[in-house]
Amino acid sequence: MAKGERDKAGNDVPAGGFVQLLTPDGERIDSATTADGSIYTVDFSDEEYRELYRDLVTVRRLDAEAVALQRQGELGIWASLLGQEAAQVGSGRALRPQDMAFPTYREHGVLYCRGIDPIMPFGLFRGVDQGGWDPNEFRFNTYTIVIGSQTLHATGYAMGVTMDGKTGGTDGEAVIAYFGDGATSQGEVNESFVWSGVFNAPIVFFCQNNQYAISEPLERQTRVPLYQRAGGYGFPGIRVDGNDVLATYAVTRAALDNARTGQGPTLIEAYTYRMGAHTSSDDPTRYRISSEVESWKAKDPIKRLKAFLTKQQLAGDDFFGEVDETAGALALDLRERVLAMPDPQPVAMFDHVYPNGSPEVAAQRNAFARYQASFEGSGH
Amino acid sequence: MMTETINLGKALNHGLRRALENDPKVVIMGEDVGKLGGVFRITDGLQKDFGEDRVIDTPLAEAGIIGTAVGLAIRGYRPVCEIQFDGFVFPAYNQIVSQVAKMHYRSKGNVRLPIVIRIPFGGGIGAVEHHSESPEAYFAHTPGLKVVTCANPADAYSMIQQAITSDDPIVFFEPKRRYWEKGAVDLDAPLSGAFPLHAARVARPGSAATLLAYGPMVKVALDAAAAAAEDGRELEVIDLRSLSPVDYPTIFESVKRTGRAVVVHEAPGNLGLGAELAARITEECFYSLEAPVLRVTGYDIPYPAARAEEEYLPDLDRVLDAVDRAFGW
Ligand SMILES: Cc1ncc(C[n+]2csc(CCOP(=O)(O)OP(=O)(O)O)c2C)c(N)n1
Numbered sequence: 001m002a003k004g005e006r007d008k009a010g011n012d013v014p015a016g017g018f019v020q021l022l023t024p025d026g027e028r029i030d031s032a033t034t035a036d037g038s039i040y041t042v043d044f045s046d047e048e049y050r051e052l053y054r055d056l057v058t059v060r061r062l063d064a065e066a067v068a069l070q071r072q073g074e075l076g077i078w079a080s081l082l083g084q085e086a087a088q089v090g091s092g093r094a095l096r097p098q099d100m101a102f103p104t105y106r107e108h109g110v111l112y113c114r115g116i117d118p119i120m121p122f123g124l125f126r127g128v129d130q131g132g133w134d135p136n137e138f139r140f141n142t143y144t145i146v147i148g149s150q151t152l153h154a155t156g157y158a159m160g161v162t163m164d165g166k167t168g169g170t171d172g173e174a175v176i177a178y179f180g181d182g183a184t185s186q187g188e189v190n191e192s193f194v195w196s197g198v199f200n201a202p203i204v205f206f207c208q209n210n211q212y213a214i215s216e217p218l219e220r221q222t223r224v225p226l227y228q229r230a231g232g233y234g235f236p237g238i239r240v241d242g243n244d245v246l247a248t249y250a251v252t253r254a255a256l257d258n259a260r261t262g263q264g265p266t267l268i269e270a271y272t273y274r275m276g277a278h279t280s281s282d283d284p285t286r287y288r289i290s291s292e293v294e295s296w297k298a299k300d301p302i303k304r305l306k307a308f309l310t311k312q313q314l315a316g317d318d319f320f321g322e323v324d325e326t327a328g329a330l331a332l333d334l335r336e337r338v339l340a341m342p343d344p345q346p347v348a349m350f351d352h353v354y355p356n357g358s359p360e361v362a363a364q365r366n367a368f369a370r371y372q373a374s375f376e377g378s379g380h
Numbered sequence: 381m382m383t384e385t386i387n388l389g390k391a392l393n394h395g396l397r398r399a400l401e402n403d404p405k406v407v408i409m410g411e412d413v414g415k416l417g418g419v420f421r422i423t424d425g426l427q428k429d430f431g432e433d434r435v436i437d438t439p440l441a442e443a444g445i446i447g448t449a450v451g452l453a454i455r456g457y458r459p460v461c462e463i464q465f466d467g468f469v470f471p472a473y474n475q476i477v478s479q480v481a482k483m484h485y486r487s488k489g490n491v492r493l494p495i496v497i498r499i500p501f502g503g504g505i506g507a508v509e510h511h512s513e514s515p516e517a518y519f520a521h522t523p524g525l526k527v528v529t530c531a532n533p534a535d536a537y538s539m540i541q542q543a544i545t546s547d548d549p550i551v552f553f554e555p556k557r558r559y560w561e562k563g564a565v566d567l568d569a570p571l572s573g574a575f576p577l578h579a580a581r582v583a584r585p586g587s588a589a590t591l592l593a594y595g596p597m598v599k600v601a602l603d604a605a606a607a608a609a610e611d612g613r614e615l616e617v618i619d620l621r622s623l624s625p626v627d628y629p630t631i632f633e634s635v636k637r638t639g640r641a642v643v644v645h646e647a648p649g650n651l652g653l654g655a656e657l658a659a660r661i662t663e664e665c666f667y668s669l670e671a672p673v674l675r676v677t678g679y680d681i682p683y684p685a686a687r688a689e690e691e692y693l694p695d696l697d698r699v700l701d702a703v704d705r706a707f708g709w
Contacts, residue, residue: 130485131486133490134487135490136491146474146478152443153451156453157452160451160452160454187471191447192447195448353523
């Protein structure tokens with residue numbers, strides 16, 4: 001793959017550039033124009049800028065709490081989003097209430113933006129259930145661990161939106177599918193591109209290119225920049241600075257609006273970096289060098305928005321302190337609730353296998369219950 | 381009453397038509413299901429009458445067919461997916477066993493996936509590789525899926541409708557070499573009057589031994605029973621209909637009465653459904669058994685070239701031979 005370039009300020013950018021509205025130094029870029037003539041910008045109120053900052057900090061803080069809980073043995077595993085807050089908050093805040101999201105296992109930031117209690121995914125990672133929220137209530141599907149599978153679910157759902165006649169005006173529905181750079185190698189992701197193109201589905205494919213799939217670098221997945229693949233399926237692809245919350249918001253909102261007004265799919269490649277380990281089971285020192293991590297620290301999504309807010313005098317230490325404090329309190333509350341999560345009743349593992357039940361499962365459940373009861377009062 | 385004598389394929393077609401009529405959320409999807417009516421014409425004429433949104437010709441991508449059906453089902457639709465042939469279901473295997481089978485469980489019952497996956501299966505039509513397989517055990521082994529198959533036109537007609545109205549995800553195996561066999565079907569029969577989908581059927585009552593078969597092998601078992609009757613042995617033939625769950629009470633009742641059981645299926649014997657049935661019958665009917673439960677199955681080889689399939693497939697002689705052995709104990 002072509003080596004990266006540098007922007008005017010000397011920062012690394014990928015070859016071919018990307019949509020950016022906020023530099024790593026916190027300089028606001030008015031608008032960005034892409035090769036096809038599309039113009040991207042945002043028009044936020046002071047308060048909206050501040051709330052985006054609050055989102056980023058809160059999401060990072062909750063994630064850090066989860067990492068700590070994992071290290072303390074309270075979670076079996078955790079997939080951290082450290083470094084990807086802007087990609088998730090930018091895209092998540094661009095969603096409208098009627099939109100439907102299909103996440104991987106790492107979209108805790110999007111989940112937060114959907115207004116879902118952040119404790120939801122902890123059942124899965126603590127091992128007390130398999131996830132188990134109601135996707136239709138929250139318009140946010142269950143986490144999907146098999147890489148790429150959810151892109152097809154999102155595509156089918158989007159086809160259903162069209163069949164229901166819910167595209168057209170600005171109140172139309174749109175669907176967003178999240179996945180990583182590694183997922184783009186999966187056949188199912190390619191099938192979802194084919195289907196979405198053929199059926200002009202109202203869908204946005206949001207790829208967080210965090211440069212690694214566990215240890216495999218991007219070069220092991222592709223020879224061409226990922227966003228360019230879209231052309232082969234007949235819809236636009238666009239690359240955005242994934243550490244820039246303003247740009248990810250602008251690009252996602254535009255793509256969702258295109259989808260909801262019947263203009264079909266878009267592939268967004270959010271160019272970002274996974275600052276931490278792949279999951280808590282991973283050892284990134286085996287496959288990446290610290291200078292690389294350092295260079296990405298300079299592009300930190302929170303740092304740059306803070307610099308912007310400060311320079312523009314939109315916020316000061318009082319505000320930053322209050323945000324930290326509020327996020328800390330939320331994290332503490334989360335911790336307490338996670339620790340209080342009860343283990344499942346063993347017999348409940350037989351629940352929900354089939355909507356209509358099964359005589360076999362029912363018989364096994366009864367036998368299990370009898371077996372368990374046989375220990376009661378026997379000192380076991 | 382509008383009873384007609386039609387073949388099994390046509391019965392499925394009528395059943396699908398009725399399902400499309402009864403529920404606007406039912407959609408049929410698959411390769412070539414629209415204009416062509418499917419390679420076996422099971423969906424013949426349906427797109428013409430219900431439109432391209434109800435009978436969807438899809439790209440050639442099996443994972444795509446099932447994966448998008450999941451999304452459509454989450455959206456409130458009831459997709460009926462056609463996999464063109466048994467041997468082509470494997471690209472979709474991940475979606476079926478990891479997603480279709482588990483999403484209800486994973487979501488604590490919040491997500492229902494009323495998806496039917498239709499698969500023409502089995503041999504006997506002289507086809508090339510990948511067109512004659514019996515992959516039912518892979519699916520029957522997966523909790524969260526229900527697996528059924530029909531053996532005659534009347535069952536085909538009601539079972540396909542029952543499968544579509546059920547909220548359970550169902551893999552529906554169609555015995556492709558029986559598509560052209562005819563039988564009487566009451567096309568007006570109310571679905572509410574049908575037997576439960578998981579109920580086995582005593583296809584021929586008898587007292588000497590129990591033959592267990594399903595799908596394409598039911599006819600072979602019935603032919604064997606007719607031949608045995610000429611020799612004075614009344615064999616009971618049970619058509620399982622449902623492979624997961626299996627209707628064990630019906631089987632146990634029969635075997636306890638006859639004392640002998642022979643299981644017949646086309647799939648390889650190793651770890652096939654027959655192994656499970658033999659184990660379960662042994663556990664439950666041990667004191668009634670006069671002989672071990674015997675199996676007549678395909679061999680443990682890839683499905684052979686068409687000109688050898690007559691030797692591979694269980695036939696009347698192999699079934700009667702097993703019955704003889706059961707009596708020789
Ligand atoms: C089909 C499949 N193969 C392997 C895995 C194990 N696995 C989990 S995450 C992962 C890497 C995924 O990388 P990417 O798609 O870039 O997403 P990221 O985790 O970096 O966000 C792998 C190989 C899996 N979950 N699913």
